[in-house]
Amino acid sequence: MSAAERIGIPNTSAAHLANASMLSSSPDWARQDAPNNITDNTNDSSHLSHYTSSPALSGSGSANEHLGLNEDDSPNYFHALRTMDDHIRAQALDHIVSSLMMPENINLLRTHLPTVIRLAFEAPFEDIRERFCKVLSDVAADDRLAPTVVPVPPCRSPASAFQTADEQNAIDATSSTISPVTLQLFQETFVRTGRVTHIARLTGWHPEYYERSFASLQRVMREPGPLRFHERNYIVILAASRHQCQYMVSIQEQLFLMNGGDPAWLKGTAFVPRKMANLCQLTALLAHQPWLLDKDHIETLLKGQDAWSIGELVHAIVLIATALAQTGFVYGMGVLPELDLQGGISGSLCACKDKDAENEARTSDTNKVTELLKKLGRQSHDEDGDDTEDAHDPGGGGGGGEGEAHNDKDTDFVNAGSEGSLSSSTTPAPTTPSTPTLSSRHSMSRSTSSSSLSELQTANLASLHASSADLSRYTGGIDLTHTDFDVKSRSYEIFRVQQYGWKEHGYELVRMFYPDLADLLDEEFDFIYTMTDYTFHTTQDVDTLPFRRAIWYYVQRVKGMCHDDYDYQEVNLFLNRSIKLYVKKVTCFPEQTVYDDYLNLGYELRPDEKCHIALLATESLKQALLLYGLHTVMLYRNNRYS
Numbered sequence: 001m002s003a004a005e006r007i008g009i010p011n012t013s014a015a016h017l018a019n020a021s022m023l024s025s026s027p028d029w030a031r032q033d034a035p036n037n038i039t040d041n042t043n044d045s046s047h048l049s050h051y052t053s054s055p056a057l058s059g060s061g062s063a064n065e066h067l068g069l070n071e072d073d074s075p076n077y078f079h080a081l082r083t084m085d086d087h088i089r090a091q092a093l094d095h096i097v098s099s100l101m102m103p104e105n106i107n108l109l110r111t112h113l114p115t116v117i118r119l120a121f122e123a124p125f126e127d128i129r130e131r132f133c134k135v136l137s138d139v140a141a142d143d144r145l146a147p148t149v150v151p152v153p154p155c156r157s158p159a160s161a162f163q164t165a166d167e168q169n170a171i172d173a174t175s176s177t178i179s180p181v182t183l184q185l186f187q188e189t190f191v192r193t194g195r196v197t198h199i200a201r202l203t204g205w206h207p208e209y210y211e212r213s214f215a216s217l218q219r220v221m222r223e224p225g226p227l228r229f230h231e232r233n234y235i236v237i238l239a240a241s242r243h244q245c246q247y248m249v250s251i252q253e254q255l256f257l258m259n260g261g262d263p264a265w266l267k268g269t270a271f272v273p274r275k276m277a278n279l280c281q282l283t284a285l286l287a288h289q290p291w292l293l294d295k296d297h298i299e300t301l302l303k304g305q306d307a308w309s310i311g312e313l314v315h316a317i318v319l320i321a322t323a324l325a326q327t328g329f330v331y332g333m334g335v336l337p338e339l340d341l342q343g344g345i346s347g348s349l350c351a352c353k354d355k356d357a358e359n360e361a362r363t364s365d366t367n368k369v370t371e372l373l374k375k376l377g378r379q380s381h382d383e384d385g386d387d388t389e390d391a392h393d394p395g396g397g398g399g400g401g402e403g404e405a406h407n408d409k410d411t412d413f414v415n416a417g418s419e420g421s422l423s424s425s426t427t428p429a430p431t432t433p434s435t436p437t438l439s440s441r442h443s444m445s446r447s448t449s450s451s452s453l454s455e456l457q458t459a460n461l462a463s464l465h466a467s468s469a470d471l472s473r474y475t476g477g478i479d480l481t482h483t484d485f486d487v488k489s490r491s492y493e494i495f496r497v498q499q500y501g502w503k504e505h506g507y508e509l510v511r512m513f514y515p516d517l518a519d520l521l522d523e524e525f526d527f528i529y530t531m532t533d534y535t536f537h538t539t540q541d542v543d544t545l546p547f548r549r550a551i552w553y554y555v556q557r558v559k560g561m562c563h564d565d566y567d568y569q570e571v572n573l574f575l576n577r578s579i580k581l582y583v584k585k586v587t588c589f590p591e592q593t594v595y596d597d598y599l600n601l602g603y604e605l606r607p608d609e610k611c612h613i614a615l616l617a618t619e620s621l622k623q624a625l626l627l628y629g630l631h632t633v634m635l636y637r638n639n640r641y642s
Helices: 014-018 046-052 063-067 086-100 103-122 126-141 167-171 180-193 198-203 207-222 229-241 246-258 263-267 279-288 295-302 310-332 356-382 409-416 450-459 461-474 502-513 515-530 545-558 569-574 577-588 595-599 607-641
Strands: none
Touching (some): 086 126, 167 198, 167 607, 180 198, 207 229, 207 310, 229 310, 246 310, 279 295, 279 310, 295 310, 310 502, 310 577, 515 607, 577 607
16 A cells, blocks of 8 residues: 555546645545535535535646635635645645736735745645745745735744654754655655644654644544544544643644634533533543443433434544543643644743753663663563564553563552653753743744744744633533542443453444454554664664553553553653653643653653653553443443443
8 A cells, every 4th residue: 555545646647646635725635625615514425525526626627727716715725735746736835826926916926925924935736835935035025015024935844842853853844864755755744734843753763653643643632433533623623622732722623624624613511502511521531530431421422412323423433532642742842832833732842951960861761671671572582572462462461571470560550650760860850931922923034043933933822821721611511620540449440441442342442333443453553553763772683672662551541541560660660750751741742841851861862762752651641531432331331232
């Protein structure tokens, strides 16, 4: 299967690629390809004919005939750029640029300026960047948009506030050092969705995983299913709001309106139908204390005049789990908003320097864990051990730990959930919040440089901090927050994965309503769990399975889940205090993540390795939340039919 096919681009002509969607200005996170007037969803694909049969860009006739642009139709204005065909794209650029630069179209240019800026600095096609950079230069030179100040190229648009510009070259479509495979994925994503979000760019550190995660995301958000498209957008808004993630909310609000949603819903849950408002309790529990969820909560949703169907509820649970995982990644990787969006990270950008003592301890701990991994690898080889079954079963019963057998597994399970570590000599560095100079996203200086553009993106934190409290309108008045799972509690029990696991149970329930989505999720979980380049920092030929496994099971341990055949002593052998704190923040209260958490993980790690840690943590979280939600649905169904 080609990369294009994996992420949902069929092997059709450039015409069909260019017209897979008419909503060009929308981000790739959960975009719906239907025209604005298509808001319903059926179990067949008949409604797709409204846009897949479009004759535009078919390869014959004049550019104007093909483009069919309505200058006042903002969502569709740039859609003709979404083609792999260089000639057709050149025609589209000529038409769009000439239209924008007409003196009588000054208001049109002002309307589309944010998108022009994004395309000039971030489009994965060089010809698009060059043409729109020229537009920005021409506009800045003649003060056409005064008093709005326009950035002058060349500029860079970093995707993360936590990684340096040099570190991000490998995932920057404008960089000469980006790999051809990653660039092709970004181009195919642009053709499919109209943009490459910064979430996607950072995930681009791992192209094969990117293909799989994008495929499952497309399936749950953009293709036929029990829920209408605008309902999907709103459910993601509900989930992202639990952690005050303005970046995710801003994107989904835009898509909600594009998919025909009622603008009144965006005033808050007091303005939505009771059926949707009833979902707030489930969302809050999954976000903060999923172990409190029981079949009574499910029964409330599935009975009464405003009842959900079981298929709709399963779809909603997948959406909530996916959105909460994405929210953790946004905060954990310091995702900055694209240049035409509002809101990014809410953690403070602390520009602290590493202390020599911390560097020394980090080097020492890195050497220790590397030697331990190599030692375990040699032992496994000498004993003809085989981790294949476990390595390919992150959703099964357990991990098959490498260490010696221990009698007191309950004690190991309790200790694994602590923030201490048996191997760590470091402690989390203190953070000193700082507030950058803040301004509106369009207050750009003509002398904007690469670094000042980054500062401009960081300045979007102003609007985030100012408006994040307002996201409480999406919480349904439920003030639930995270509290640590108490293994001694009499109010709830440890979730035993042997009794309800992903592969044996959760997968099957999703498959009842979403057969292909169940397969995509399963492949996504398996791949991120087994993904490795057999390198730890700079040391090669290292089997990092025990380290990856420790992160996966630590996340689920924090969420109250126990895998009976996993040796939980591995958690404290491989994870120091700093990395446990980072992982816990990302998966439990991500809005509290700050730069120091990412910077000081206690080990010397490459940027792609840190991204891998964030992905492992959030995918494990996603699976845990799916299990909690799907398990309670199963309990309700069993009770109903017993």
